[in-house]
Amino acid sequence: MNEYNATYEEIQNYIKKKYGRNVKSCWIAHAKEICGLNPRKSHRRIGKRVYPCPDEKLPWMKDAFKHYKMI
Template identity: 50%
Template sequence: MATYKQIQEYVKQKHGYVPKTCWIAHMKEICGLNPKVSPNRNSVDQRVHPCPLGKQESIKESFQYFNML
């Protein structure tokens, strides 16, 4: 499984922006990859910064590139 840094680097090279780690975790959750819960997360049931709809496809593409899906 790719690290968050590897995913961020891939998305930066392919799409020109660096996704937030919370966006990656949200997309992992959506795709059923069971991310670890961050120790500084306020609530396990709620996301402060969910992944924007316009960014989801590029993050999902990175999961496919790293054979995570």
Template identity: 50%
Template structure:
């Protein structure tokens, strides 16, 4: 499984767009990938920043590139 930095780097290299780690976590949760509990997360039941719809497909494409889905 790819790290968040690898996913961020791949999206930046291929599309020139920076993505946030919380967006990656949001998409991982949506597609059913396992998440770890972040030590700095304030509320484990709420997500502060959801992934914008226009970035969703880029992150999913990165997941496919790294064969995570």
């Protein structure tokens, strides 16, 4: 794995440009967990994840992670 981790904004911009859709930062965090990238827990999060990444958007996240050589 690469040591560079793209910012959430970079990932959001990549997905917006390639797929024409907006994604939530909480979806990115959940996708990172799924891919074993260990995101930091938000200081605003209490308890379980409220907005997990929808299954249909997970391929977009993985594509962005691969684009930025995170996986």
